[in-house]
Amino acid sequence: MFDWVQNSSDWLVYDVFNLSKGQHLTEALNFFIYDTAKILILLFIVIFFMGIVNSYFPIDKVKNYLSRHKLYGLEYLVASLFGVVTPFCSCSSVPLFIGFVRGGIPLGVTFSFLITSPLVNEVAIGLFVGLFGIKTTLIYVISGVLLGTISGVILQKLKLESFLTPWVKEILATAQKDQDAFIAEKQTLKQRLPIIWNEVLKILKGIIPYVLVGISIGGLMHGYIPEGFFEKYMDKDNLFAVPIATILAVPMYSNASGILPVVQVLVAKGIPLGTAIAFMMGVVGLSLPEAMLLKKVMSLKLIAIFFGLVTLCIIISGYLFNILL
Template sequence: MIQTFADWLVYGVMGLQADSALGTAVNFFFYDTIKILILLFFISIIMGIINAYFPIERLRHYLTSHRLYGLQYFLASLFGAITPFCSCSSIPLFIGFVKGGIPLGVTFAYLITSPLVNEVAVAMFIGTFGLRITVIYVVSGILLGMIGGYVLGKMKLEPYLSDWVKQIQQGATNESNLWEKEHTPFFHRLPSIIREAWNIVKGVLVYILIGIGIGAFMHGYVPEGFFEHYMAKDNWLAVPISVLLAIPMYANAAGIVPVIEVFVSKGIPIGTALAFMMAVVGLSLPEATLLKKVMTWRLIAIFFGVITLFIIFLGYLFNIVL
């Protein structure tokens, strides 16, 4: 239905030719924009319902008051998956975890997964790559957060936290019952959940339009073989090159998924494309700058280095299984 509407609008109303570069690009833009915005809105409502009954304060209280024998990495990674944040937006909550005394490895599990897996990424992946690849991507993102957080936690990196964090931790006092809230019936919460879902859509709308616009341009105008030359399947260095090139960039899932869709459509292996995306959304220079408030540069370099290696490994693995 969406494709039929896009065809009618672009080729019928606007009068563009279906076999022209401009017509192809504009059709791609309208189709992907409508499809992704509809998916994002409804998935944001679902995630809003989950968030309403899984508050941040309760997670913090639970992680600091129970021995979970490794389960805390899964919980933190899962919480990162259901929060609608990009890498830079995740950092204030990450800082709150560190200040609250939650183990550093657990906070890393959250920070790794949060930008990689959220309703924006899920909505766009379902609409772009289908359910199978979406499930594989989501599970991989959660596992990456769990394993990466566990490895970083075992490295005993607490001495490399910033002096600001150490001072706050030393002077912190336990606050009991911080997460207790008055129960509100579901149907009383639903209007605010819908408003929040709409706010999420509005908040990423610019990124969606820019990302789809870039993707549409590439879809219509980038010559065949341009990206394949640098990220081809027979180039065994394509995955690490893609990841290293992506780290200086910054975008969230809304901005990068349409670009990845075009990469794949032009023959780039999906594992290489997904590794590029993970590096763009999960590791960036703006994120490193914000993390400087709570980490020394050595800790930031260790964090980026470990996650870069894991993403490269996932890129090769995706190319094998997908």
């Protein structure tokens, strides 16, 4: 889907800037240009699409339905499954997080999507089957969905809405007013577009600085941290290898398909599969760039709670993987 973006980035870095392949600065710059273009395109498409959806979305009805009907966790499972079919990295999932919250979806349900979306997608599943077989793939997919579902339920029980930033709360208030106007006037899509467009620009203006900072950090990590740096900390004889692998993964930044070849190398070098997958989940599901983006929509306390819970779930998953596989 984004091959043309990668080709354009390669052309700019290697041909126009005339930088040599393999150098730290070159790889970091290439990563920054490619990911910036890709995520900005995704941001625009997702926010604009969610703006159209939200203009028709019955916020009050959804809120009332979810508050009056017990779905016994089904809504969290559905959000996690939706995350599986949306091929977004952790950073590009944030606009959908905003769209979900604006649409009146409970925060815990939204977290279920935010957790699962970068971890499990069709590209990662295809690579997993090819690299590790169907059994391992099924266990990984099921664990990823359960991770999102269970974490969402726990986070919802903690009632963390008060820890959203004033910026998000203002957007929520504006979303309700805009929809009230849409409903009252029964506007056509053409009539709604100017309001939707203004909302897109408002959200982009607020989030782009965080995107650029986050991708910059990711680019530096991508270009300057060597793969072999982590291997000595994840030896199979180390009882604490799983938590160490998960924590060491946080500074890194990649999507599931990008980190899977690294996981294959780690496993080939004798690192237990569960430990390697915990490392992968940490890279994909938890990262400093994601934290930078989430800072726009969450307080530091909420980010700490979110990262802490997901880290704990990943560590438990890693140990279970080592037992099952």
